[in-house]
Amino acid sequence: MKERLHALRENVLDLLQEVITEQQLNDLRIKFLGKKGELTEILRGMGSLSAEERPIIGQVANEVRGSIENIINEKQEAFVRAQTEHRLQAELIDVTLPGRKLTSGAIHPLNKVIQEIEDVFIGMGYQVAEGPEVESDYYNFEALNLPKNHPARDMQDSFYITEDILMRTQTSPVQVRTMELMKGEVPLKVICPGRVYRRDDDDATHSFMFHQIEGLVIDKNIRMSDLKGTLLQFVNEMFGPHMQIRLRPSFFPFTEPSAEVDVTCVQCAGKGCRMCKQTGWLEILGCGMVHPRVLEMGGYDPEVYSGFAFGMGVERIALLKYGIDDIRHFYTNDVRFLQQFDRM
Template sequence: MTQVMETMQLEFSEKLSAIDNSKALNELRVEYLGKKGKVTGLMKEMKNLSNEERPAYGQKVNELRNTIEGQIAELEAELSKKALEEKLAAETIDVTLPGRTLEIGGSNPIDRIVEDIEDFFIGLGYEIKEGYEVEQDYYNFEALNLPKSHPARDMQDSFYISEDILLRTHTSPVQARTLEAQKGEGPVKIICPGKVYRRDSDDATHSHQFTQIEGLVVDKNIRLSDLKGTLELFAKEIFGSEREVRLRPSYFPFTEPSVEVDISCFKCKGSGCNVCKQTGWIEILGAGMVHPNVLEMAGFDSKEYSGFAFGMGPDRVAMLKYGIEDIRHLYTNDLRFIDQFIPTEDGGEQ
């Protein structure tokens, strides 16, 4: 029997030397040390031995078991160490390599223009005021010199929720509410950015929802020349220092006198092109002196106070500044469009 054990030991050692993974090692353990394993089978031979032979035989079998268990444990430790080293090697980080570049997103052109306009007017001492997108008819129209029978209401085809509630058609209600809150005491110097809604066709230049920024200044001795000077500074800041401004007579119910404001074409420098429709000028906003009725309804003495107001669409400003031909590009969130406005390292755009 001793010869059988020695042969089994040699056979095990040969098989063990060929093992290179934990799964195969476990299978070899079961083959020799399992309930039906070869070493366990040797113990069953004790029933065929005399009482005198059993102790020595049992000792030899236990020695064989201990030897095999020790060899298995030793190889198991080596395999575990090797697996750990391979894992560490695979996950090694080379700290000398350059870091991964994070992709920088780009803001929508409207957001960029709104921020630029806000920064400009904040620099002139204006406050930013925001209001309700769902507004009362009174503040949207009547407080702005547009009573229910006024024909100018037809100029703004509105989304009514009820007889007296609608989606605001301009940000002017913010001006009306601000004036009312002042209780007849100036000065007032605000801009009002926000979304507005009108029942308009969705084509290349119109949308039922768009962004608007309006400005309002009310104080003593405010004149039309103050408005013109402000708008000249604005045009040069947004469109370039060479821009010129002209005012054309117009009509708005809440201002008197009212003007349309044009800037000299930044593409052709006034010689005429497709952008300015061969006129040399581009219309950018409407403005005027605040109508006395608007001041009086808000509690201001129109003989003591005067003011000017203006309103522009950042959508249109963005289209002009960046040469965007279709307003719908501003709202579709198409990354192929937005990525064109990602800032570069030198402060420009891609």
């Protein structure tokens, strides 16, 4: 019996040498080690052995089975390795082909700029106020110290609807409405973004409809130096920490003293270039101390309270910020234009 077992081992090991496929390996396993395999067949004769022989033969049988199994397992692992290797080769992909993108659109550049400006001022403790675009003559002009016969109130310059109603020419009426709402309470700190309308022939830098953001602060002891401080902080947050501002005296009916504000040219950082006409400065804002008549009409005693106001054209800021060459792009909404703003 021992001999038969050894012979079986020799035979199987020889056969295993020639195995090429996994199928052949399985066949061999069944043929020799299976329930009806040759090893089982031999071991069936164990019953006729003596009690002394039985453990010896049993040990031999286990050794034979073990050595066969070892080799079969090794072979089996080799096959799996080869298969895996083969599969990985076959599953090669081209990583340079484009991926499926998340679809992404863009917030309009004007609203992007408005939101950015809003956020700067919200951080400085301002609220955002809005008001009607179709406005009464009173709020748009009268309460802003432009009396009825004022030249700026010409039909030629504004879109009137009736004698008393017009498309607002500025966002300043929202300031007046806010003052009324506050009923003399202080501190008042708001910014007012929105659409405004003026009779202007459209060209690369003019549009009959455009956007403004204005700000208004009223409290006791608001000074022109506070206005300068506020604007410098805004400009630094909006355009960068090294930007400077420069105030030039100007005139608006609703502020006094009034100023135009220049910032360091965003293009040349103040060295002088074509964009800033070699001055190193770009005009971006109008501002001033709230005119006492405006305070009075808004329900604030100018002897007790003072305030400042400022206003800027959103289009102008967006043109400068993004280097856009023609204001009309903002309203024609060419998707090739819009999609350039789908970024942070």
